[in-house]
Amino acid sequence: MNLSKPYLTTRSLQPENQETPIQFIKNNIISERLFFRRNHFSYPNLTYSSYWLPVNGHVRNPQLFSLQNIMSLPSKALTVVLECAGNKRSFFEPKVFGEQWEKGAISQGVWKGVPLKTLLQLAHIKEGALEVVVEGYDVGKRTDTDKVYSYARSLPIEKALHEDTLVAYEYNGGPIPFKHGFPLRLIVPQWYGMASVKWVKQITIVNRAFSGPFQTVDYVYYPKKDSDEGATPVTTMRVNSSIKKPLDREILTTGVHEINGIAWTGKGLIVKVEISTDSGQTWTEVKLRNKDQYSWIDWSYDWEVAEKGEYTILSKATDSHGRVQRKEPYWNRKGYGYNGIDRIKVKVE
Amino acid sequence: MNLSKPYLTTRSLQPENQETPIQFIKNNIISERLFFRRNHFSYPNLTYSSYWLPVNGHVRNPQLFSLQNIMSLPSKALTVVLECAGNKRSFFEPKVFGEQWEKGAISQGVWKGVPLKTLLQLAHIKEGALEVVVEGYDVGKRTDTDKVYSYARSLPIEKALHEDTLVAYEYNGGPIPFKHGFPLRLIVPQWYGMASVKWVKQITIVNRAFSGPFQTVDYVYYPKKDSDEGATPVTTMRVNSSIKKPLDREILTTGVHEINGIAWTGKGLIVKVEISTDSGQTWTEVKLRNKDQYSWIDWSYDWEVAEKGEYTILSKATDSHGRVQRKEPYWNRKGYGYNGIDRIKVKVE
Numbered sequence: 113m114n115l116s117k118p119y120l121t122t123r124s125l126q127p128e129n130q131e132t133p134i135q136f137i138k139n140n141i142i143s144e145r146l147f148f149r150r151n152h153f154s155y156p157n158l159t160y161s162s163y164w165l166p167v168n169g170h171v172r173n174p175q176l177f178s179l180q181n182i183m184s185l186p187s188k189a190l191t192v193v194l195e196c197a198g199n200k201r202s203f204f205e206p207k208v209f210g211e212q213w214e215k216g217a218i219s220q221g222v223w224k225g226v227p228l229k230t231l232l233q234l235a236h237i238k239e240g241a242l243e244v245v246v247e248g249y250d251v252g253k254r255t256d257t258d259k260v261y262s263y264a265r266s267l268p269i270e271k272a273l274h275e276d277t278l279v280a281y282e283y284n285g286g287p288i289p290f291k292h293g294f295p296l297r298l299i300v301p302q303w304y305g306m307a308s309v310k311w312v313k314q315i316t317i318v319n320r321a322f323s324g325p326f327q328t329v330d331y332v333y334y335p336k337k338d339s340d341e342g343a344t345p346v347t348t349m350r351v352n353s354s355i356k357k358p359l360d361r362e363i364l365t366t367g368v369h370e371i372n373g374i375a376w377t378g379k380g381l382i383v384k385v386e387i388s389t390d391s392g393q394t395w396t397e398v399k400l401r402n403k404d405q406y407s408w409i410d411w412s413y414d415w416e417v418a419e420k421g422e423y424t425i426l427s428k429a430t431d432s433h434g435r436v437q438r439k440e441p442y443w444n445r446k447g448y449g450y451n452g453i454d455r456i457k458v459k460v461e
Numbered sequence: 462m463n464l465s466k467p468y469l470t471t472r473s474l475q476p477e478n479q480e481t482p483i484q485f486i487k488n489n490i491i492s493e494r495l496f497f498r499r500n501h502f503s504y505p506n507l508t509y510s511s512y513w514l515p516v517n518g519h520v521r522n523p524q525l526f527s528l529q530n531i532m533s534l535p536s537k538a539l540t541v542v543l544e545c546a547g548n549k550r551s552f553f554e555p556k557v558f559g560e561q562w563e564k565g566a567i568s569q570g571v572w573k574g575v576p577l578k579t580l581l582q583l584a585h586i587k588e589g590a591l592e593v594v595v596e597g598y599d600v601g602k603r604t605d606t607d608k609v610y611s612y613a614r615s616l617p618i619e620k621a622l623h624e625d626t627l628v629a630y631e632y633n634g635g636p637i638p639f640k641h642g643f644p645l646r647l648i649v650p651q652w653y654g655m656a657s658v659k660w661v662k663q664i665t666i667v668n669r670a671f672s673g674p675f676q677t678v679d680y681v682y683y684p685k686k687d688s689d690e691g692a693t694p695v696t697t698m699r700v701n702s703s704i705k706k707p708l709d710r711e712i713l714t715t716g717v718h719e720i721n722g723i724a725w726t727g728k729g730l731i732v733k734v735e736i737s738t739d740s741g742q743t744w745t746e747v748k749l750r751n752k753d754q755y756s757w758i759d760w761s762y763d764w765e766v767a768e769k770g771e772y773t774i775l776s777k778a779t780d781s782h783g784r785v786q787r788k789e790p791y792w793n794r795k796g797y798g799y800n801g802i803d804r805i806k807v808k809v810e
C-alpha cells in the first residue's frame with residue numbers, strides 16, 4: 113500500500129508516446145510496463161490467425177514465412193539498448209518542435225529472434241541488391257501531406273546482413289508485447305530506434321535507394337533552420353550518457369552522495385565516463401559496470417561534499433572509436449541525436 | 462489492448478512526488494490513479510484499530526473523536542481544486558531548487574467531511590484562540606536540520622472556523638485513498654495544498670502563532686535570492702490558468718484546432734479567460750464552463766489557422782477580485798505560487 117513506483121511519462125496519446133522514467137530505473141532490463149512507447153500512428157489491427165511474413169523483391173526465391181517457420185530457425189538473444197532518435201530533444205537550444213522527450217526515450221532488454229540474414233539467404237538475394245525495406249503494419253496520415261503511409265524504413269544491405277540484425281519474436285523471454293511490435297519486430301543494434309520497425313508486415317529487397325518519408329523527410333539531420341542544406345540521414349546512435357542520480361535541482365545535505373547514471377554508444381564500446389562536480393573545471397573518471405556489446409553501461413561515483421552551495425554536475429562518455437560527448441550538441445531542425453554533455457544542478461544546504 | 466492511457470509523471474520516489482498528466486485529463490473529477498501525490502516524508506504507519514482524533518489545546522472541553530463520531534456529524538461534500546504551492550515551479554527563471562513540477566501538481570475531486578468548525582465548537586474554544594494547528598501522522602528528517610518533525614500546519618482561527626474547511630473522510634464517494642490522507646484529511650478550499658494536512662493525527666487550538674518549519678521555513682515567499690527580507694507566508698492560491706491543448710511544441714496542420722485548458726483562483730471566482738495566438742498582441746475572451754465555487758473552470762476556443770508558421774499561444778485568467786495573471790511571475794527563492802501567463806508554442810505546417 114505504501115509502495116511508491118515510477119510510471120511512464122506521458123508525452124502524447126494520439127499516437128501514444130510515453131517516456132521511460134529513466135532516473136528511477138534500478139534494473140538494466142526494462143519491463144514492458146516501463147519500456148518507452150513511441151508511435152507514428154495509432155496501433156495497427158493485426159489478424160494473427162493469418163499472419164505470414166513475405167520476403168520478396170530483388171530475390172530469386174520469394175518467401176512466405178509462418179511464425180512457426182521463423183521460430184524453428186537458429187536464433188540468438190541479445191541485450192540491446194533502443195534509443196529514440198528524438199531522445200533529449202527538449203534540451204536543444206534553440207528549442208525545436210516535435211515530441212518533447214527528456215532523458216527517457218531509451219530502454220533496453222533482451223530481444224530474441226532469427227538473424228535477418230538467415231531469411232535473406234533463404235530468399236536468395238540477387239546481385240545488385242542495395243537495401244532491404246522493412247514495412248510495419250502501422251499506417252496513417254502525416255502532418256505534412258494528406259497521403260496515407262505505412263511506417264517503412266530501409267537498411268543498407270551490409271547492415272541488413274549483419275549477423276546481429278534480428279527479426280525478433282521474444283522480449284525478455286516472453287512474446288514481444290503488442291505495443292512493442294508483436295509478433296515480429298526488426299531489431300537493429302547500434303542504430304537509433306526508428307530502424308527497429310515494429311509489427312513487421314513485409315521485407316522487400318530493392319536494388320535502388322528507398323525514399324519513404326520516414327527516411328527522406330523525417331530522421332534526417334537538417335543543420336539549418338530554414339533550408340535543407342547539409343541534410344544527412346540519422347543512423348547509428350551517438351556516444352551519450354545520462355545522469356540518473358541526483359535529480360536535477362535536487363536539494364542535498366552535506367556528506368557523501370552517490371552520483372550515478374548510464375552511458376551508451378552506437379559504435380564500439382563505452383571506454384570512459386568522466387564526471388565533473390565543478391561545472392567542467394575538473395573531471396574524474398568513474399567506475400563502469402555491465403559493459404556489454406549492445407547495452408548501456410552503468411556508472412557511479414561517490415561524491416563527498418562538505419561545503420554548502422550550488423553545484424553543476426556533468427557527465428561525459430567516450431567510446432572505443434574515440435567519439436566523445438561535446439558541450440554543445442549538434443543542433444538540427446528536427447531535433448535528433450542530442451548528445452551534449454549531460455548536466456544537472458543541485459543545491460547543498 | 463490498443464488503449465493508450467496517461468500515467469502520473471514521476472518527480473521523486475523518496476518521498477513520493479508524482480504529477481497529474483493534466484494535459485491528458487478529460488474529466489474534471491480526478492480518479493485516485495491520476496491524482497498528484499505530494500509528500501514531505503515517507504508514508505506513515507497508522508494503526509486504524511486504535512484511531513482516535515484528539516482536539517485539544519486552548520479549549521474548555523478537549524475531545525477524542527472516533528471515526529464513527531465524526532462520520533455521524535452533519536457533513537458536506539465539496540468539489541475542491543487542490544494545487545501544490547510548487548505547481549509550475551520548473552517554469553521560474555532563474556530556475557529554483559526543489560521538485561521540478563510542471564503543470565500537473567494540481568487535481569480536483571469531491572471531498573466529503575465534517576466542517577472543522579463543528580469539531581471546534583464541540584471542544585469549546587476559549588477566548589484568545591489565535592490559530593488551529595493540524596498535525597499529520599507523517600514524520601521525518603528535513604534537509605536543513607537533523608531534528609525529526611511531523612508535518613504540521615496552522616490555520617488562522619477565522620479560516621479554521623470557515624464553514625467549508627473540512628475534516629474529510631471521503632473522496633469521490635469512497636474512503637480517502639491512503640496516499641491522500643486516509644482516514645482523515647483536512648481540506649482547506651482556496652489555499653494551496655500544503656494547508657490540507659493528510660493523515661490527521663491531532664488538532665490543537667493555540668493562543669499564539671505556531672512556528673513549525675512547514676510555515677516558517679517552507680511555504681514562505683522569499684523574494685530575494687540571498688536574504689529572507691520581505692518574506693510572506695504562502696496561503697491562498699493565486700489566479701491561474703493552464704493550456705492543456707495543443708501541447709507545447711506540437712506540430713499541427715492548417716485548419717481548425719481546439720485550444721483548451723483550465724483556470725482557477727483562491728479568491729472568488731474566475732470571471733474571464735483570454736487567449737492570444739499572436740504572442741500577446743491581441744487577446745480574445747473564451748468560453749467558460751463548469752464554473753463552481755472551489756473548482757477549476759474549463760475553457761475552450763476554436764482556433765482557425767490558415768497560415769503556416771510558428772505561433773505562441775497564451776492564456777490569461779482574471780478572477781472576481783480583479784486579480785489577473787501577469788506576464789512575469791512573482792519570482793521567489795523557493796519557487797511557490799507561479800502564476801505567470803501560460804504559454805505554449807506550436808508549429809503549423
